[in-house]
Amino acid sequence: MASSSVRTALPGQLLLFGCGAATVAAWTGGFYACFVLVLLLGFWLASLALARAMPLHLPAERQVAAPDGETDRAVLRAVLDQAPTPLLSVERSGRVRALNRAARMLFDIEDALIDVPEALRESAPRLRYAGRAYRIDRIEAHGAGAARTILALIDIESEERLAEARTTRELLDVLSHEVMNALTPIASLADSALATLDDTPPPVAHLRDMLGTLSRRADGLLHFTQAYRQLARLPEPVLAPTTLAVLFDDLRRMFAARWGGRVAFVADGPPDGMVFIDRDQISQALWALLQNGAEAAVAATDAPQVRLSAKLDDRLSICVADNGPGVPDEGRARIFRPFYTTKKEGSGIGLSLARQIARAHGGDLSLLPGKDTAFELALPRHGRNADGMHAAKPAADPIPGK
Missing domain, CATH: 1.20.58 (Methane Monooxygenase Hydroxylase; Chain G, domain 1)
Structure with missing residues (x-):
């Protein structure tokens, strides 16, 4: 490309140089050369005009035509369709659309979902659909004048099966x-x-x-x-709106009936706000923590005390602490194991059952680090359980018989 451009421009440049040289020679050659001078001068001017009219072709960088918008979209669809992970788009209006072939095959649709699982509309961490479990990863996307959320459904069925097999093996042991x-x-x-x-x-x-x-x-x-x-046989939690004040009042009455004045019960004022929980099950879990704390404190000190506190923001965190002897290092790794107990008359299911209740709500129960014994029950504020589903029922009365 470059050599051919130079060859095209070279004749014009040589012609211009030759005419100029001939004109100078005629000027120095005398009177008889004047006629030749005039002719050459005219021819030189014509050659100059001709040379200017001939474009000088220089090598140009290769340019690639940018594809139009329709081509861009076709390429993007082809790329997304190759992804094995179902991808969805949740628009601000609540409309949920499939973005790739994996999502269309999973929900058996062509574009928008008609029966949208609640886990996709909300911020649930997991979805169970068509007999499989999925983790939901979310990305907020802003563009084209509208905000939307991109969902990626990660199949964790194999992970859950491995965890189930490991749990079953431990339970059988x-x-x-x-x-x-x-x-x-x-x-x-x-x-x-x-x-x-x-x-x-x-x-x-x-x-x-x-x-x-x-x-x-x-x-x-x-x-x-x-x-x-x-x-x-722990049943699935049935969630309903309730306040922490009601929950704390129930636990305070139960604790007073069981321990009287032998163990001090300190309840920090619960924060205001509504939470969605199965109140019966959460009361059962917290009661197990309060019972354990009271028994440990009574056996270790002359001034036993159990403290109940809570924090509420995007999550609910309830803490139960006691002034007992604490949990030894060797017991921390096994404390939530079913039937593990250090008490002579203990069944070893209280803490395991409490953690199972927390996880059924989409939360967890953990033993906080430190010398003192403090358990934290952390739950989603809006009541999503581990599968991202939720239900509602009227608020339950206090635990029967309490």
Whole structure:
């Protein structure tokens, strides 16, 4: 391209130079050359005009024509359709549209969703749809004069199955350990009782003691089985609007009825505002924390105290703390494990059940770091559970019998 442009411009430049040189030679050649001078001068001026009229072609950078808007959109659609993750757009009006092939196939639509799951309209962290679990990642997008939210549905079904398998394995380990601990002395006592019957006369008092022990061990195994059923059959939370003041008042009355003046109950004034929770289940979880705190404080100090406090912003955080001996380092890793307990008469399901309730609400229960014992129950303020769904019912009365 460059060499051909130079070749095109070169003849005009040589012609211009030759005419100029001939004109100078004629000027210096004398009177007879004047006629030639005039001719050459005219020819030089014509050549100059011709040279100026001939464009000097210089190499130009290659230019690529920009695709129009329709081509841009077609390319973008093709790229999005290759993504395996369902992508959705939530407009300010609430309309939800599928952005790629994966989303259209998941919801069996061509463009906009008709029956939109509530988890997509709100800020729920998860969605369960068509038998699979998805994590919802959100990006706020602003452009073309309108704000919208882009949703990416990340399939976490395999992750949940792995977590479920791990939990099942741990639970089976606990069950086998507890059942074996209960059955081993029962079998041993039964063999001893049978052997004692062969004595003449049989020692009735000794048999009575062995049978009493057998009965107590069987009762312990029954109690363990009932506790397991309670943990395994926790119903889904049914959410309803309530205030923290109502929740705290219920717990204060229950605590006074159970502990009287033996343990000081300090409740910091709960913040104002409405929350969406299953009040029965959250009361049950907090009651387990208050009971544990009171029992630990009574055993460790002459001035036992349990404190209940809460913070409310975009999330609800309820803290239960006591002035007991604290949780040793070796127990912190196992404290939420089903049936783990350090109390002689404990079932080991209170904290595990409380955490299960919190997670069913889309929150969590954690033991805060530090020397003192303090548990934090953190929940979404607007009541989304782990699957991003919610329901409503009239506010429940205080826990029956309390």
